[in-house]
Amino acid sequence: MQRPLPREAFLREDTYARTRKPVDLAWTLIPDAYTSPEFHALEQQRIFAKNWVPVCLAEEIGKPGDFRVVEVAGRSLILTRNADGELRAFHNVCRHRGARLCDGSGHTGRFFTCPYHNWAYDLDGACRATPHFAPADPLQVPCDAGDEAFDRANMGLYTARVAQWACLIFVCLDPSSPELTEELGDLPERFRAYRVGEYRIARRVDYEIKANWKLVAENFMEYYHLPSIHPALLDVSPVEAHYRWQGAGKYVGLCTWPVGADTDDGGWRGLPPLAGITGQDADAARFAWVFPTIGISVNANHVFLLIARPTAAGITEESAYLLTHPESVAASADPESATDELLRFWDTINREDIAVVERVQDGLQNTEYQGGRMCSRFEESCHRFQNMVIDAMLGLQRIPSGDDPETARRFGPPQNDA
Ligand code: FES
Numbered sequence: 001m002q003r004p005l006p007r008e009a010f011l012r013e014d015t016y017a018r019t020r021k022p023v024d025l026a027w028t029l030i031p032d033a034y035t036s037p038e039f040h041a042l043e044q045q046r047i048f049a050k051n052w053v054p055v056c057l058a059e060e061i062g063k064p065g066d067f068r069v070v071e072v073a074g075r076s077l078i079l080t081r082n083a084d085g086e087l088r089a090f091h092n093v094c095r096h097r098g099a100r101l102c103d104g105s106g107h108t109g110r111f112f113t114c115p116y117h118n119w120a121y122d123l124d125g126a127c128r129a130t131p132h133f134a135p136a137d138p139l140q141v142p143c144d145a146g147d148e149a150f151d152r153a154n155m156g157l158y159t160a161r162v163a164q165w166a167c168l169i170f171v172c173l174d175p176s177s178p179e180l181t182e183e184l185g186d187l188p189e190r191f192r193a194y195r196v197g198e199y200r201i202a203r204r205v206d207y208e209i210k211a212n213w214k215l216v217a218e219n220f221m222e223y224y225h226l227p228s229i230h231p232a233l234l235d236v237s238p239v240e241a242h243y244r245w246q247g248a249g250k251y252v253g254l255c256t257w258p259v260g261a262d263t264d265d266g267g268w269r270g271l272p273p274l275a276g277i278t279g280q281d282a283d284a285a286r287f288a289w290v291f292p293t294i295g296i297s298v299n300a301n302h303v304f305l306l307i308a309r310p311t312a313a314g315i316t317e318e319s320a321y322l323l324t325h326p327e328s329v330a331a332s333a334d335p336e337s338a339t340d341e342l343l344r345f346w347d348t349i350n351r352e353d354i355a356v357v358e359r360v361q362d363g364l365q366n367t368e369y370q371g372g373r374m375c376s377r378f379e380e381s382c383h384r385f386q387n388m389v390i391d392a393m394l395g396l397q398r399i400p401s402g403d404d405p406e407t408a409r410r411f412g413p414p415q416n417d418a
C-alpha cells in the first residue's frame with residue numbers, strides 16, 4: 001500500500017478490508033487515519049458534523065445567560081441557557097454580515113450583542129434589535145419590498161441540536177442523526193446506580209497532546225499496556241481483573257473488578273463511596289469511551305472524565321475532569337486532601353498515557369508501517385471503536401449491538417451483572 005493514500009480511498013470500503021475482519025484476524029486501522037490532514041478534514045465532516053459530540057459539563061453553563069463558545073467540526077457554536085434554564089446551541093455567527101458574536105465563556109444578561117453593528121439576539125436566538133434597520137426607519141429608502149421586506153423574525157441565530165445525559169452536554173450539527181439517547185444505547189442504564197448526573201466538578205486539568213484523537217481513545221480502552229506503562233496502577237488494577245463490559249450503543253465499555261486497595265502510590269478509594277451502589281458496581285471501576293470523544297471512568301466514590309478535541313491530524317486538546325459527589329464529600333473527614341490525592345493519581349496515569357500515545361504518533365509517521373495485528377484478548381475494544389470510525393467515514397448510520405452470550409462469557413466479568 002502506498003502511503004499516503006489518495007483522499008478518495010478514505011471513502012471506500014475496500015480500503016478498510018483488513019480492519020473489517022473478525023477481531024482474531026483483524027489488522028489495525030490504516031495508519032493514514034492518524035496522520036493524514038485529508039483524513040482529518042474528512043473526519044470533521046463525517047464524524048464530528050454527524051455525531052453527538054461532547055462539549056462541556058452541564059454545570060459549566062449552570063444558569064440562564066451563562067454561555068460557552070465551543071468548536072465542533074470546525075464550526076464555532078455558542079452554548080447557553082435561556083430564561084427558563086433550557087439548553088440552547090447557536091452557530092456563533094451574526095445574521096447580518098457574519099461576524100463572530102462571542103468568545104470564550106461567561107455570562108450575558110438577556111442578549112448576545114454583535115460587536116460590529118450591534119444587532120442583538122435573545123437567549124433563544126431570536127433577533128431582537130437591528131439598530132437603524134427597521135421597516136419604519138426614516139433612514140431606509142422607501143420602496144415596495146413585498147416578500148423581500150426586511151423582517152427581524154427571519155434573522156434569528158442558526159441553531160444546533162443540544163442534549164444532556166448525566167452531567168454531560170452534547171451537540172449535534174446534523175438534524176437527521178438519531179437522538180442522543182438512541183446512540184448511547186444501554187449505557188445510561190448500565191451507569192444508573194452511580195448517579196453520575198449528581199456529580200460536581202472538583203478539579204479540571206487541560207492537556208495538549210501531540211497525537212491523533214483516536215490514539216487517545218484506543219489507549220483509553222485497552223489494558224494490554226498496563227504492565228509496561230502504568231506499573232503503579234497494576235497494584236490497584238491488575239490486568240487479570242479487567243473485563244469487557246459491552247452492551248448496544250455507540251460506545252466501548254470495559255471494567256475492572258474487583259478494584260484493589262490503595263497503595264503507597266495512591267489508588268482510587270480515597271473518598272467514601274456513594275450509598276446505594278451494590279453488587280459488582282460497589283467494587284468495580286467502569287469505563288466507557290463514548291464515540292467519538294469522551295472517556296468516562298466511574299468508581300463508587302468518584303468520576304473521572306476525558307473530553308478530547310481534535311485540532312489537527314496529530315494534535316488533540318484534552319480536558320480532564322475529576323468529579324465528586326456532595327454526599328461523598330460530606331462524609332469525608334478531609335475531602336480536599338482526598339480529592340487532591342485522587343487527582344494526583346489520575347494525572348500521573350494520564351501523563352503516562354499521553355507520553356506513549358505521542359510515541360505512537362511519531363511511529364505512525366514512518367510510511368513503512370502499514371498497520372499491525374489486533375490482539376483479540378485485549379484489543380477487541382479497539383476493533384469495535386475502529387469499525388465505528390470506518391462506518392462513519394463510509395456514511396453508514398449504524399449503532400453497534402451488544403455482546404452475544406458467547407462473547408460476554410469469553411471476555412466479560414464473571415457473574416456478569418450487566
Ligand atoms: S455583522 Fe453583526 S451586526 Fe453587523
Ligand SMILES: [Fe+2]
Binds near residue numbers: 230349
Ligand atoms: Fe493507560
